[in-house]
Amino acid sequence: MIAAGNLLSSGGAGEGEVAMAANGEWQTYNNQMIDAARQVIEAVKARDEDKLFEVGNNALYPPCEACHQTYQKR
Numbered sequence: 001m002i003a004a005g006n007l008l009s010s011g012g013a014g015e016g017e018v019a020m021a022a023n024g025e026w027q028t029y030n031n032q033m034i035d036a037a038r039q040v041i042e043a044v045k046a047r048d049e050d051k052l053f054e055v056g057n058n059a060l061y062p063p064c065e066a067c068h069q070t071y072q073k074r
């Protein structure tokens with residue numbers, strides 16, 4: 001997922017996404033997602049199930065949702 005985030009930060013794979021990636025909010029959401037993915041890795045390493053659940057809901061999901069609401073066409 002961090003790799004996907006790195007790809008997304010330079011515009012992803014879809015048409016028109018390079019232009020969207022130049023937009024400040026795109027970078028914000030993307031950075032939040034990358035940061036959350038790192039927290040997921042930490043929780044998994046620590047085998048902390050509660051932490052994993054919390055990070056998933058509170059850190060990982062919101063930037064997905066926010067970015068889709070702003071940029072997804074469908």
Ligand code: HEC
Nearest residue numbers: 008014015026029030033060063064067068071072073074
């Ligand atoms: C930086 C912005 C951004 C972030 C953050 C982001 N996405 Fe997306 N996502 C998009 C865009 C834009 C599309 C639409 C791409 C297209 O249609 O070409 C998309 C499409 C998708 C699709 C395909 C949906 C469909 O109807 O085809 C899925 C599944 C998806 N994202 C899951 C996620 C998940 C899960 C996360 C969080 C872990 C996430 N995305 C984070 C921008 C983002």
